[in-house]
Amino acid sequence: MRGVRFIGRGVVDRDGRNVGYVHDLVFRLVPGETPRFELIGLECGKAGIGDRLGYMRDAMAGPWPLTALFRWLSRRSLFVEWSAVRMVGEERIEISKRRAELERFIEVSS
Amino acid sequence: MKGVLKLTLGVMTAVGGFVDIGDLVTTSLTGARFGMTLAWAVVLATAMMVLYGEMAGRVTAVSKRAMFDVVRERLGVRFAMINLASNALLSLLTLAAEIGGVALVLQLVSGIHYLIWVPVVGLLVWLVIWRLPFQALETVFGLLGLCLLVFAVALVLLPADWGALWHDMTHPSVPDGEATPTWLFYAISLIGACLVPYQVIFFSSGGREENWSVRDMKEARINTLVGFPLGMVLSLSIMAAMVPMLRPDSVDVRHLGQVALPVAQVLGVTGLIFAFLGFFACVFAAATESALSVGYSVAQYFGWTWGKRHRPADAPRFHVVCLASVIAATGFILTTVDPITVTIVTVVLGAAAIPLTYLPLLVVANDREYMGKYVNKRWQNALATTALLVMLVVSVATLPLMFATKAGQ
Amino acid sequence: MREDIVTANDMLLDRQIFDRDGVEVGKVDDIEVTFPDDGGPPVLSALLCGPTALGPRLGGRLGTWWTAIGRRLRPGDEPYPNRIPAELITKFDRHEVRLSASARELPTNRLRDWTREHIVSRIPGSGR
Numbered sequence: 040m041r042g043v044r045f046i047g048r049g050v051v052d053r054d055g056r057n058v059g060y061v062h063d064l065v066f067r068l069v070p071g072e073t074p075r076f077e078l079i080g081l082e083c084g085k086a087g088i089g090d091r092l093g094y095m096r097d098a099m100a101g102p103w104p105l106t107a108l109f110r111w112l113s114r115r116s117l118f119v120e121w122s123a124v125r126m127v128g129e130e131r132i133e134i135s136k137r138r139a140e141l142e143r144f145i146e147v148s149s
Numbered sequence: 150m151k152g153v154l155k156l157t158l159g160v161m162t163a164v165g166g167f168v169d170i171g172d173l174v175t176t177s178l179t180g181a182r183f184g185m186t187l188a189w190a191v192v193l194a195t196a197m198m199v200l201y202g203e204m205a206g207r208v209t210a211v212s213k214r215a216m217f218d219v220v221r222e223r224l225g226v227r228f229a230m231i232n233l234a235s236n237a238l239l240s241l242l243t244l245a246a247e248i249g250g251v252a253l254v255l256q257l258v259s260g261i262h263y264l265i266w267v268p269v270v271g272l273l274v275w276l277v278i279w280r281l282p283f284q285a286l287e288t289v290f291g292l293l294g295l296c297l298l299v300f301a302v303a304l305v306l307l308p309a310d311w312g313a314l315w316h317d318m319t320h321p322s323v324p325d326g327e328a329t330p331t332w333l334f335y336a337i338s339l340i341g342a343c344l345v346p347y348q349v350i351f352f353s354s355g356g357r358e359e360n361w362s363v364r365d366m367k368e369a370r371i372n373t374l375v376g377f378p379l380g381m382v383l384s385l386s387i388m389a390a391m392v393p394m395l396r397p398d399s400v401d402v403r404h405l406g407q408v409a410l411p412v413a414q415v416l417g418v419t420g421l422i423f424a425f426l427g428f429f430a431c432v433f434a435a436a437t438e439s440a441l442s443v444g445y446s447v448a449q450y451f452g453w454t455w456g457k458r459h460r461p462a463d464a465p466r467f468h469v470v471c472l473a474s475v476i477a478a479t480g481f482i483l484t485t486v487d488p489i490t491v492t493i494v495t496v497v498l499g500a501a502a503i504p505l506t507y508l509p510l511l512v513v514a515n516d517r518e519y520m521g522k523y524v525n526k527r528w529q530n531a532l533a534t535t536a537l538l539v540m541l542v543v544s545v546a547t548l549p550l551m552f553a554t555k556a557g558q
Numbered sequence: 559m560r561e562d563i564v565t566a567n568d569m570l571l572d573r574q575i576f577d578r579d580g581v582e583v584g585k586v587d588d589i590e591v592t593f594p595d596d597g598g599p600p601v602l603s604a605l606l607c608g609p610t611a612l613g614p615r616l617g618g619r620l621g622t623w624w625t626a627i628g629r630r631l632r633p634g635d636e637p638y639p640n641r642i643p644a645e646l647i648t649k650f651d652r653h654e655v656r657l658s659a660s661a662r663e664l665p666t667n668r669l670r671d672w673t674r675e676h677i678v679s680r681i682p683g684s685g686r
Binding site (some may be wrong): 103 | 229
Binding site for chain 3 (some may be wrong): 221306455461
């Protein structure tokens with residue numbers, strides 16, 4: 040499957056409620072002679088631009104209005120682990136959990 | 150001598166970026182019509198350019214990637230595509246204007262109609278891109294462009310009212326008989342003419358052509374600190390030299406000869422030779438830079454091999470894009486569209502698109518993954534953010550002001 | 559953020575790819591993820607390059623048009639983009655993406671070869 044199949048698609052939980060849109064695919068890097076990337080889940084939320092500029096990472100030194108703004112914008116990003124993905128359809132992605140059961144992405148990634 | 154030669158990239162960037170046909174037209178028009186009351190716009194633009202030029206040089210030296218190369222990686226496919234499209238379009242229009250400009254200079258010198266010169270100039274620009282080594286390109290045009298210092302010399306000899314000039318520079322105000330919106334429109338045009346996007350792409354890509362590394366950061370900085378202010382001095386000299394001719398209606402900048410008149414008056418034929426050499430070098434350099442910047446930005450967006458440091462067979466797609474750009478721009482100018490009109494349009498559109506180029510630069514210069522310990526310091530961020538806000542204001546005000554003043558009538 | 563957790567937008571997509579000699583191969587226009595036979599988690603199986611990979615990501619009319627151009631340029635109108643199998647990756651970190659193969663061996667070289675053969679080498683002075 041191609042990345043474009045996921046990113047930007049709407050995500051719907053088991054009650055049929057909107058979880059948001061897939062912003063990103065989350066991988067775990069398995070070090071080794073040939074680096075391996077395992078897909079562990081999806082990162083979703085309302086459409087936003089902060090993640091595109093990478094301001095969520097700690098790597099951005101500033102300027103502070105932008106870092107503060109984007110950190111605030113992306114605070115509600117949710118993480119859907121791959122095992123909870125039930126179906127990847129043409130129009131949207133269905134997951135087996137309820138929206139309230141999803142963890143925030145920040146917790147998972149730190 | 151080697152020390153002086155190391156500055157050639159900065160000087161050439163400034164000479165081709167700052168003092169191109171757009172700048173020549175705008176500063177001479179402004180000087181004749183508004184005196185030195187708009188000098189502050191050039192000084193402001195220079196300050197912003199030095200600030201962001203240093204960032205571009207630092208990003209290139211530390212990350213060993215050209216600025217535009219990194220835009221897609223950092224800011225995403227779509228934003229980078231918008232950036233690419235606007236840069237490419239503007240640079241192509243600029244290229245057309247510069248080719249027309251060189252042809253006009255040659256018309257002045259030879260008396261042969263400029264349209265005959267246009268294909269010759271196009272061919273020359275392409276040949277320089279195809280064969281002339283980057284170092285030679287920098288050195289030749291950087292040094293030749295400095296011939297425009299003849300305006301500064303002429304200024305000293307002209308019967309100018311120094312007191313009034315200095316007063317206008319330091320106490321900017323709208324001259325009697327002029328409307329404020331028009332005055333502001335010319336301020337924006339000046340800023341747009343100095344902050345042309347292709348400058349940054351060229352400077353940064355040029356740094357890669359020179360294989361800058363962390364060790365060369367000091368050199369990169371000096372290039373910015375010397376090059377752009379030098380461009381400012383050249384621009385302001387031309388502006389000031391026009392002031393004694395403060396009769397707005399009689400200075401028709403469609404005739405570049407009028408711009409050189411003050412020099413001719415006090416320095417005679419010798420002065421004229423320097424002036425024309427300087428015009429030729431600056432505008433030709435600008436043509437080369439804008440053509441190269443189309444090639445650089447397209448190749449860097451798609452990840453192709455790019456650069457004059459490779460032989461053409463090793464960077465074929467880059468060279469095809471440069472060739473296609475020169476052909477397209479030459480063709481456009483051959484449709485007998487007025488080069489000066491194209492120049493003015495490009496300057497104005499450039500002003501509107503400024504933030505697109507400089508925002509990504511600010512973002513990348515703050516990224517520790519690329520910059521390590523060389524990220525922007527807090528005071529640099531403070532200055533750069535303020536500058537960006539100024540750019541945003543300029544950008545937003547451009548089109549309304551243009552319509553309101555009928556492009557500065 | 560944990561060192562080993564990365565996201566596609568941040569680390570994988572739009573990265574510049576270099577071959578074993580440091581020659582530019584292209585950018586990661588999209589990624590391919592496959593479900594392995596042994597039932598483990600899906601893995602990154604290939605990097606995708608070219609207009610057919612980039613077009614869909616651009617979206618909108620421009621994207622559709624770009625994809626169409628890409629398809630026309632491919633031999634046999636093959637819709638699937640050029641693949642660089644993950645096995646060829648020797649290095650993939652924030653600084654660099656390196657392959658173990660030479661650019662010449664990869665399917666991404668076609669446009670480069672074509673422009674070199676049909677345009678650039680026909681103009682004198684291209685070899686030096």
